[in-house]
Amino acid sequence: MSRDCIVLSLVVTVILIFGQSFCLQKIDDIQCQDSLLYPFVFGDHAPRDNRSAGNFTESLNSSDLYSCVDSCCKTKSCNVAMFYNQTCFLLECITSAGCLPVKRNSSVQLEMVLVRTVPKEHLTWEEVLKQESEIKELQPKDGNSNMNFMNNFFNYDLNDRLYKAIQQMSSPADGRIPKVYGKESFVNDDEIDPLEMEDSSKRYMSLKACVMGVRTCQEHEECQPINLVSNEGFCRCRQGYYRYKHKCIARSITVPVVPASFQESTFPQKYPDADDENQSSEPEKIKLQVTVESKNIQLPKNEASLTAIVVPDDGKHTYLWSLVDKPENDKNGTITDQTRPTVRVSNLAEGLYRFKITVTGTNSYGEAFANVTVSHANRINKPPTPIITPNHQVIKLPNQHAVLDGSTSFDDDKIESWKWEFVQGPINYSPTLQEQQTIELDDLKEPGNYTFKLTVTDSDKAENTTTAIIEVVEEMDYPPQANAGADVILYLPHNNITLNGTLSTDDHQIVSWEWTKDANDESKAVDMQNTHTPFLELSHLEEGRYTFELKVTDAKGQNSSSKVHVFVKPPTNLPPLARAGRNSTITLPTTWILLNATESTDDIKITQYYWKQISGPSTSMIIDANSTIANATMLTLGDYMFEVMVIDESNNNATDRVRVTVIQEKNAAPVARIAGGNLNLTLPLSVLILNGSSSSDDLKIVSYLWTRESDSLAVGNVIGGSDHGAVLMLTGVVAGTYKFKLTVSDEQGLTGVEIATVTVNEDPLILNLVEVVLTANSTTLSQQELDQLKQKILLLLGDNMKLNIRNVLIEDKTNHVIVVFYVSRTTKEGTTQMIMNGLDVQRILKEKYWKDYSILGSSISEIRTVVCQNECSGHGQCNIETRACTCDAFWMPDIFFFWGVTEANCDWSILYVIVFIFFVFMVISGICWGLTYTCRHRQSKPAKSNGPSRPSRMKRQQKYALIHSQDDEIPSFNRNTLSDDSDDTDSDVLFENSRQKSNGIRNGFKSNRTHKLTKLGRRIKT
Missing domain, CATH: 2.60.40.10 (Immunoglobulins)
Structure with missing residues (x-):
């Protein structure tokens, strides 16, 4: 490989990696709180199951992929966001596996992003990918992979948006290798890229790490280094082989092609190339047409069978039925023959069952869904069965x-x-x-x-x-059954007992009881009490045996008798000896003393103690009265007698008494206490209560007196004479500060004082309160009429309004009823209420009342706010009673107030009104003078004449005249004359060019020797 090729490979690798990172940056910014968003954009990919993957919904508000993913995040039922041909589709998947992306050949823009898995599966997209593709680990040590590795590993086509992003990017932002299909790149993670989910695209599932020179690859495989300087790589098929079913097979093997009629047209599938860059393509997978007819059954039939029909059917297919969904009430449904074309389901419950059939063959695949709907059984009516309990x-x-x-x-x-x-x-x-x-x-x-x-x-x-x-x-009356109780044994000195005859019975009622002593015991002494009751009390018994007889009688006179024996034995032990202690004296203000009976003794054991008060000036409270040491409290001046009773194990008892004397050496003054101290209250307040009952004295408080301080508000009425009791009650309070002094006195005249300050704050709703004055008399207004008035006012105010009546008062002068209320408005959300301003409520009611007074009728005489809120234009004060404005000096209401159009105000200044009236008077006077002058001027014109002595053409009227006539002499211009003119007229001479001499002046012109007239200077006056 040449140096230029190596450099080109590295450049393309870096551009591809960082280009995808740039493309992902915008998707990573999306905050999808409730989802498992997989931050990767799959270009030219579509769901594996095409239209069968789930429900597609078009999102009209999404214009690009970013907004499409954001819409899917905000829709809880959305699992996948797909942007197809500039249109956003939100996909609700049936299964997560059915929505996995598969490479497609598409001429239009096709992108998808995995947002959230199906909730009921409780999986992440990474877990779904691992389950589907069985990814094996591969972690190259160097990120500079060559071009062939990148092309085979990612196999992504750069779309236009990604290409533009690469062009705009000069360097990576953070040096991060992009995430690929939910994983970090092979440089930073242990996982490889499972791009495709179908069998034809699982060519990376069997990638295996290898070392150059070590035979670790399988048959027909060779070790491909991951970069130019590393000896580590992965196993790939040799030239002339391609990977299929985890093995490398020769290219001479052919696979039939699926007919075009069975291919889906919506999303054309493109199966990825083989792992060898020199190979042309991998055999295409045949799309099987699987058809299953859904079934509808009706209970009591609870089983059904589903048969899958496969086209083309070569008889070598593998079937797998699976349950997709079932009704919640299904408890014991069963399925058999899951790997056969026909599956049987039984023990079905009412509801909908959804099944999926997956058919695979040699290089072929297909699936379908079918439903089994179980409806409830038809009922054959049976007559009802009446049952009466008891019959x-x-x-x-x-x-x-x-x-x-x-x-x-x-x-x-x-x-x-x-x-x-x-x-x-x-x-x-x-x-x-x-x-x-x-x-x-x-x-x-x-x-x-x-x-x-x-x-x-x-x-x-x-x-x-x-x-x-x-x-x-009919009732049967049986004689009563007397029962005097069981025999009793007593041991002296215990010589009293109560016999119980309540065990006697009768079918109706026992009306009389009678206890008698047996005739043989007449000589034995005994005291008998309550002999005609069920309980016979015996006392002062002597040693010996006693017999007592009980006779009971019912309502019909039938009777019955019963006897009981009482055996009185000599004592078995001595009675206890009670010791209540020595007599004591305490001095006030101490009001308690300890009663001690620890010196009491018995020959065996004392089991019970009981203290009680025998006498005293007041009733004390004994704490721990059943203990050896008791505490007697709430004592007052005088002598108290207390008694203690001690009882031993044989119920023998003994008593002893102790005297307690309470004296007073020096009287202590009582202490006045007002509960709560200083108070801070807010109107409205129906009654103000101050409690002084916690005041105390060493002996006794005999009087309470409440008085106001001089700086306290005087408004408020004491009710029920409570100012001479422990609790003060005050009504009619107003906002301000009240100060009350409590004086308590004891029997010897000593007093105690405490002052309480009560701050009453103004009603926070005072500006929102509105009062309606009714013409109805307070003695005739009923609650029904008040409720009707409330409904009428709400009708005027409109919807979402609530009227809250604060108080119903009586107008002192007229005895009319005043209803005080405020109005709250509910918001559109219905969660909060806003209180309307009183002026707004007054304005709305008045406007609608004047338009149609028949709604409220003639029962309303005035609508106003509780507090006069008229500011009187800032030039006066509002009268609370009359609601009229008392204007300041030089201010008055406008004229519209006198016409009844506007409210009371002080809008007009009296000075401006006077000036305006004077101006109007002057204007009117000027107009009158002008009219008069015009009329007179027209009357003074000479009348036309047709006589021959008159010239044919009238002389043109002079349009101007000089200030002085011909005979007047022009005065000399000096300061005196100027001063005189200023005093006599409002006009001033601005200019004057005349000479001082007046010789030869005629009609304002001066004659010279050549008989020419020279125009003199004029005076211009203003």
């Missing part, structure tokens, strides 16, 4: 209640109605039965048999009936 029951008076339940009735489809009928029973019985599953009968008063019939009707109007019997029997 026979017996009730005994006075019980008159029974339940018949027909809900357990069933049908092969659905029961539509239940109908109950009374068939037979006592003559006076006539029930009203509801048509429902379960009925309750409450008036079975007469004894006898009651028969009821239930008729059920199914969805096909088929009926069936059944009956149930209720037997009502």
Whole structure:
């Protein structure tokens, strides 16, 4: 190989590698968060299964490959983005393997990018490629591969876009070798490039690394070095051989060609060349036409068979059936004969099954899909089966209640109605039965048999009936059974007990109890209490045996008796000795004391302690009352008596008492406490509550007094006399600061004080509140009328509006009702609400109300905001009550306000109005003077005459006149005359060229000796 060829090979290799890296750069920039995007552009490639690969959807918003891939990323169902003839198609794949790229011969632009695999397969594109192509590892140590290696390894045609990118690229951006089919290049990765997925294009699947000079390649293979300076390479077929089925075979073997009628026209296939650059082509693979007829079956039939018909059929094909999809309710479906032309499936469930058949032969391949649809079985209607639970029951008076339940009735489809009928029973019985599953009968008063019939009707109007019997029997009164309880043994000194006769029974009710002592025990002393109750209390028993008899009687006078024996034995152990401790005295403010019974003793063991208060000025609280040491709290001034009871294992008990005296040496002042301290509240506030109940005293607080500080707001009403109680309640509060002082006093006159500051903030919605004044009287307005008014206002405001009523008030002067509300508007998303400005709401309501006042009726007298928001043009203040503007000095409303067109304002300045009126007056006066002057001037003209003494042509009227007449003497021009003229007239003499002497002046001209008139200078006046 010449040096020029070597250099050319290296240049082409670098351009190809970095050109593909440049092409991938834009695809790498796409952020496809939920996908497994494979950042490589496959030029002149199409899905392996052509149109059978899945569903193709055209994307109208994609103008190039980049936007096409971006659209696929944003579509969850899209697996592959394909750009064909300037049109973007989004492909939803049936299987990931069916969408793998295959080289095609195409005269138009054809590019595809793998975006995401089929979700249910849970694989990445790399894993799909490994499963399909069985890639073997190959890792050359040098990236400068020769031209032949690159051509055989990549086998990509440079498209126009890639070619232009290579021309614009001067050097690689990052020196990175491009990714090839999801892998790094052979320089940086362990994997080789599996470009093609079909059998005819798997020529790299058996690439094997080798070393020059070492026999590692198979038969008809030779070791091809990966570059000029390396002795490592890969095995390739020798000259005259090509690789097929992982072996190198001679080119004399021929493979039949698939007829044109069976080739797909949408994506023309181009199978790649063999691995030898000198070989022309590898035998083309025959595309088999596989046809399978889908089946529809109906339960109870749950099996079917599918037969594949292959064209051409040479009888040497290999079949493989696989399940693509099945219904979710399938649990035990089976498939047999998967490798035969006819497959059998059984135990099918209702739903759709999708199968794929793959047929392979000698250099031939084909596949197809078929469906098996299993529909539910046709139902043959059966009459419903009525069931009444219970179908026979017996009730005994006075019980008159029974339940018949027909809900357990069933049908092969659905029961539509239940109908109950009374068939037979006592003559006076006539029930009203509801048509429902379960009925309750409450008036079975007469004894006898009651028969009821239930008729059920199914969805096909088929009926069936059944009956149930209720037997009502009279009650049987049996005599009572007395039971005085079990015999009892007592051990002195325990000499009291309670006998229990509640075990006595009767079928109805026991009305009387009577306990008596046996006649043989009359001489034995005993105290008996509650002898006419079930519980007999015995006390002061003596040693010996006692017999007591219980007699019980029912409502019908029947009775029964029972006896019980009580054995009183001498003591087996001594009773305990209780010691409550010594009497104690405590001094206030201490209000507790420990009660100690640890000195109590017993000959065996004390098992229980119990403390209780016997007397005292107040009820104390005893903590751990069942312990040896108890804590008595909440004590006040005075004497307390406490008692402790101790009990041993034999239930023998003993008691002892202790006195506690509470004294007061020095009275401590009470402590006032206001819960919460200083408060910060926001309007609206219906009631302000301050709680001083946590105030305390060493003895007792006898009075509370709430007063306002001098710098507190005075507005607000105390309700219920709460200013003399522990809790202060204040209504009618306004925004501002309130200060209240709490003074507490004890019995001896000492006081405690605390001051609380309450800051009430303005209502944040004050500018959004609108009030409507109704003409209705507050004593006649009902809630229904208020709801109707709310609906009418919403009708005027429009859609997506919500009216929130804040308060309903009464106008003091007129007793009219004022409804205060604000309006919120829901956004288009429906998630948030915006509160409308009060002025906008007022404007909308007024505009629509004046257009059609009949919508709200005549019940509304005024619509206004709660707070006057009129700025009065910045020259006045708004009156809260009248809503009129009190204008500043020299300002007034415009004329449109007086006409009722505009709102109250202070737009006009009084000075400007006066000037304007004067100007108008002057203009009108000038116009009147002009008209008068014109009329008089016309009247003063001489009338025309036809007499002969008149000249035929009238003398032309002089259009101008001099300031002074002929007889006037031109005054001398001096400062005095100028000053006089300035005082007498508004005109000033601007120029004057006359001489001081006036000799010879005539009509403003001066006569000289030659009898010529010389024009004198004129005075020009303004």
